[in-house]
Amino acid sequence: MAASFVSPPTSPLVGFLGSALLLSSFAMLSMRRMASLVRIFALQGILLTLSTLSVALAAGEPHLFFSALFTLAFKVLLLPILLFRLLERLHIRGEVEVLLNVPTTMVVGLFVVVFSFALAAPISEMANTVSRGLIGVGLAALLLSFLMMITRRKAVTQVLGFLGMENALFFSAINATYGMPMVVELGVAFDVLVGTFVFGIFFFQIRETFESFDLKHMDNTPTE
Amino acid sequence: MALASSFHGSLAIAISLLQMAFVLFLAPLLYGWIGTVRAILQNRSPAGILQPWRNLVRLFRKEMILPEGHSPLFLAVPPLFFSIMAVAALLVPFLGTSPPLAPVADAVTLVGLFSLARFSMAMAAMDLGTPFGDMGGRREMMVAFLTEPATLMILFTVSLWSGSTSIPSILTSFSKGPLPFHPSLLIAAMAFILVFLGENARLPIDNPSTHLELTMIHEAMLLEYSGPLLALMEWGSMQKLLLYLLLGIDFFAPAGIPRTFALSGLLEGGILLLGKLFILGALLALIESLFAKLRIFRVPEFTALAYLLSTLGFLLHFVLEG
Numbered sequence: 362m363a364a365s366f367v368s369p370p371t372s373p374l375v376g377f378l379g380s381a382l383l384l385s386s387f388a389m390l391s392m393r394r395m396a397s398l399v400r401i402f403a404l405q406g407i408l409l410t411l412s413t414l415s416v417a418l419a420a421g422e423p424h425l426f427f428s429a430l431f432t433l434a435f436k437v438l439l440l441p442i443l444l445f446r447l448l449e450r451l452h453i454r455g456e457v458e459v460l461l462n463v464p465t466t467m468v469v470g471l472f473v474v475v476f477s478f479a480l481a482a483p484i485s486e487m488a489n490t491v492s493r494g495l496i497g498v499g500l501a502a503l504l505l506s507f508l509m510m511i512t513r514r515k516a517v518t519q520v521l522g523f524l525g526m527e528n529a530l531f532f533s534a535i536n537a538t539y540g541m542p543m544v545v546e547l548g549v550a551f552d553v554l555v556g557t558f559v560f561g562i563f564f565f566q567i568r569e570t571f572e573s574f575d576l577k578h579m580d581n582t583p584t585e
Numbered sequence: 586m587a588l589a590s591s592f593h594g595s596l597a598i599a600i601s602l603l604q605m606a607f608v609l610f611l612a613p614l615l616y617g618w619i620g621t622v623r624a625i626l627q628n629r630s631p632a633g634i635l636q637p638w639r640n641l642v643r644l645f646r647k648e649m650i651l652p653e654g655h656s657p658l659f660l661a662v663p664p665l666f667f668s669i670m671a672v673a674a675l676l677v678p679f680l681g682t683s684p685p686l687a688p689v690a691d692a693v694t695l696v697g698l699f700s701l702a703r704f705s706m707a708m709a710a711m712d713l714g715t716p717f718g719d720m721g722g723r724r725e726m727m728v729a730f731l732t733e734p735a736t737l738m739i740l741f742t743v744s745l746w747s748g749s750t751s752i753p754s755i756l757t758s759f760s761k762g763p764l765p766f767h768p769s770l771l772i773a774a775m776a777f778i779l780v781f782l783g784e785n786a787r788l789p790i791d792n793p794s795t796h797l798e799l800t801m802i803h804e805a806m807l808l809e810y811s812g813p814l815l816a817l818m819e820w821g822s823m824q825k826l827l828l829y830l831l832l833g834i835d836f837f838a839p840a841g842i843p844r845t846f847a848l849s850g851l852l853e854g855g856i857l858l859l860g861k862l863f864i865l866g867a868l869l870a871l872i873e874s875l876f877a878k879l880r881i882f883r884v885p886e887f888t889a890l891a892y893l894l895s896t897l898g899f900l901l902h903f904v905l906e907g
Contacts, residue, residue, distance in 0.1 A: 373767060376905040380768040380897070387893065391886070464889040471896055478904050485904075494905045 372419050372491065378412035379495040382532060383474070386505040389525055390470055391463050393456050398521055399444045406436030409528055413535055419491045422539045428546055432531070435550050440524065440557060447561050448517070451568065458514040458575070466512055470505050477501040484537065492536045499533030514575050516567055520560045527553050597685035601675050604684060608674035608831075612823035613637035615830070615866055622870035637823065644816035652713055652809045662709035663810065663817035669702040670824035676752070679831045679858055680851060682844050683753040692740040692750045695832070696733065699784070699825070703729055706818075710806035721805025724881065728790060728802065731888035732783040735776055738895035742773040743836045745902050752835060759839045768905055772898035774837045778872075779891035781833065783884075785826045788873035790884055800878065830865050834858070 385405040392398045410433045417425035447453075459466070481497030488496060506525030513519060527549070534541050541549075617634035624631035651659075676690040676698075684690060707722035744750045747758035783790050786803035793803065807818050835842070841857040843850035879887060 376901075377768040377771065380772060380901050380905070383897065383901075384772070384894075387897075391890070464886050467889050467893050471893055474897065474900060478900055497904050498901075 372415075375412065375415045375419055375492045375495065378408060378415055379492070379498045379532075379536070382408045382412060382528075383498050383502055383505075386502040386525060386529070387467065387470060389521065390466050390505060390509055393463075395448060395453050395457060395517060396445075398457065398518065399441055399448065402444070402521055402524060403437055403441040405525065405528055406432060406441070409436060409532060412532065413540075416490075416492050416535055416539070420539060424543060425535065425540055427543065428531075428535070428540050431546065431550055435554065436524075436528065439554065443557055443561070444517075444521070447564065451517075451564060453517060457518055459512055460514060461512045466508065470508060473504045473508060474501045477504055488537050490536060490539055495536040496533055499529055499536055502529035502532060505529075516560075516564060520557070524553065524557070600680070601685050604680055605671055605674050607680070608824055608827055609671065609820075611862075612820065612827040613641060615827050615862060616823045618863065618866045619870050619873075622867045623873055626870060626874040637819075641816050641820055644819070645813050647812040649812035649814060652715075654713060655809075656712055659709055659712045659809075660814070662705045663814040663821070665705050666702050667817040667821040667824075669698050669705075670821045670828065673698050673828050674824065677828055677831045678753055678756060678835060679842065680854060682756040682842055687751070687753040690752045692744065692752050692755070693737070695752070696736055696740065699736075700729070700733060702821070702825070706806055713809055715809065717805045717808050721802055721808070724802040725806060728783050728884055728888060731885065731892050732780045735780050735888065735892040735895045736784070738892065738899055739773045739777050739780065739836070742769055742895065742899045742902060745769075745899070752832075756835055756839055756842065759836075767902075769898045769902035770837065772894055772901065774833075776891050776894035776898060777833055777837065779887065779894065781829050782872070783888055783891065785822070785829055787869065789876045789879050789887065792878055800881075827862075830862060833865070834861050 382405060385401055385408055388401050389398060389405070392401055410429050413425055413429040413432060417423070417429060461469070477500035478497040481500045485493045485496050503526055506522045506529055509525065510519050510522035513522065531540075531546075531549075540546060614634055614637070616637040617632075620636065621631040621634055673695060675684065675686045676695050678684045678687070678690060703725060707725050710718035710722035710725075712718070740750060744755055747754045749755070782788065786793055791802040791804075792800065803822070807815060810818055838861060841854055843854040
């Protein structure tokens with residue numbers, strides 16, 4: 362196992378920010394209150410910005426500075442503000458409802474991390490970026506957000522899981538290939554923004570139809 | 586013999602005795618210091634650093650009242666607990682990187698000693714069959730069942746640098762140069778703080794100063810003890826707290842621990858160590874003043890978090906630090 366895991370050492374700062382991002386994914390899994398979940402999402406945005414900056418500095422890739430700026434604008438400021446307003450207007454204050462209890466989710470998350478580190482090891486060997494060791498971390502964060510979408514009941518938590526997945530994808534792209542082309546990055550950022558607006562409208566529709574955000578109601582929707 | 590390979594018999598014994606005396610003497614003082622800082626932070630007037638010593642002396646003078654129906658186990662556990670901690674004091678290097686007992690100073694041995702102490706304490710608590718002792722013993726084991734594997738994972742994470750779980754060789758591998766900023770060690774240190782709070786019955790898990798029946802864990806186990814036996818148990822717990830702090834210093838802030846037992850280095854290293862303990866004690870008091878006690882059913886979440894962090898640190902070492 363050890364041999365397939367080993368990848369070249371990453372610069373400590375880049376490595377630390379990457380590990381902090383992974384921890385923030387776990388924090389999202391363990392949060393019980395909806396508002397703290399949005400705060401952790403904003404924190405993850407800050408970590409993503411800092412980690413993009415640190416990769417930009419370590420690799421000397423100037424275009425990554427713009428990516429960091431977009432991340433800051435979209436994921437730290439715009440999306441959390443939108444989400445907070447949404448929570449306020451929908452009067453969502455309660456606790457997150459889980460299908461699996463939190464300690465179990467954590468243990469499952471640990472297996473997800475082992476799996477993604479093992480899976481990413483060969484990819485890391487092929488990449489030639491300064492932070493290639495972090496591809497596994499990105500993959501793990503992606504799968505953890507996915508796990509969050511699977512194990513949470515309410516629609517809002519699913520959207521946060523989705524946004525977390527987008528963060529993780531962005532992070533993986535930066536560490537594997539120094540980011541996608543700027544056009545793609547901008548496109549994805551706007552997609553996510555529009556997506557959040559659509560979800561917001563969708564939430565109101567869900568509430569009007571079912572008077573609840575629990576997604577289990579959608580299983581037996583009449584189909585005509 | 587393999588023991589005391591680098592020391593001659595009498596010197597080895599002298600250093601061992603010095604180490605043990607240091608821990609025995611300092612442990613109540615550290616307790617007093619934590620209590621003082623807590624009192625100041627909470628706007629109470631502190632009882633002074635010497636208060637735990639005064640309590641111990643008073644307890645040793647008191648008569649011993651034995652509960653009805655106790656078995657020999659009940660009498661045997663306090664001396665056993667106390668001596669386990671005193672032996673553990675010889676295994677944790679803090680005055681020099683290789684103490685006389687270096688060949689047996691293995692981190693796994695140390696964890697084994699601590700769990701033997703915990704097991705015997707829980708058994709003694711259950712010995713009388715009183716509901717509180719029973720409850721305390723069970724709760725203690727509930728906290729331990731995840732902090733113990735977490736402790737082991739932390740040990741494995743720090744031992745990845747030296748390739749050995751022997752504490753002196755871990756220390757030597759760290760003292761080769763200034764320790765850079767390693768993600769795996771930082772995460773292991775976070776896990777260690779959580780484990781430390783859980784293992785020593787500190788605030789988010791257990792309130793060390795409560796005797797409120799339904800919330801206590803550690804105190805519930807000592808409820809039937811009195812006089813000298815209680816003093817031994819309490820002194821042992823104070824030693825455990827100090828030993829955990831010393832272990833944390835060894836793993837995460839080892840700067841300044843002298844390599845040899847020369848007199849000048851010993852003084853300098855000792856002062857530095859006292860300074861570190863001073864700061865850590867104040868930080869512990871701060872943590873205890875900031876957080877409320879967790880509901881008992883949230884404790885497994887806390888310990889699961891400690892285990893999660895320690896394992897993540899271990900895994901990240903391979904991915905990031907090769």
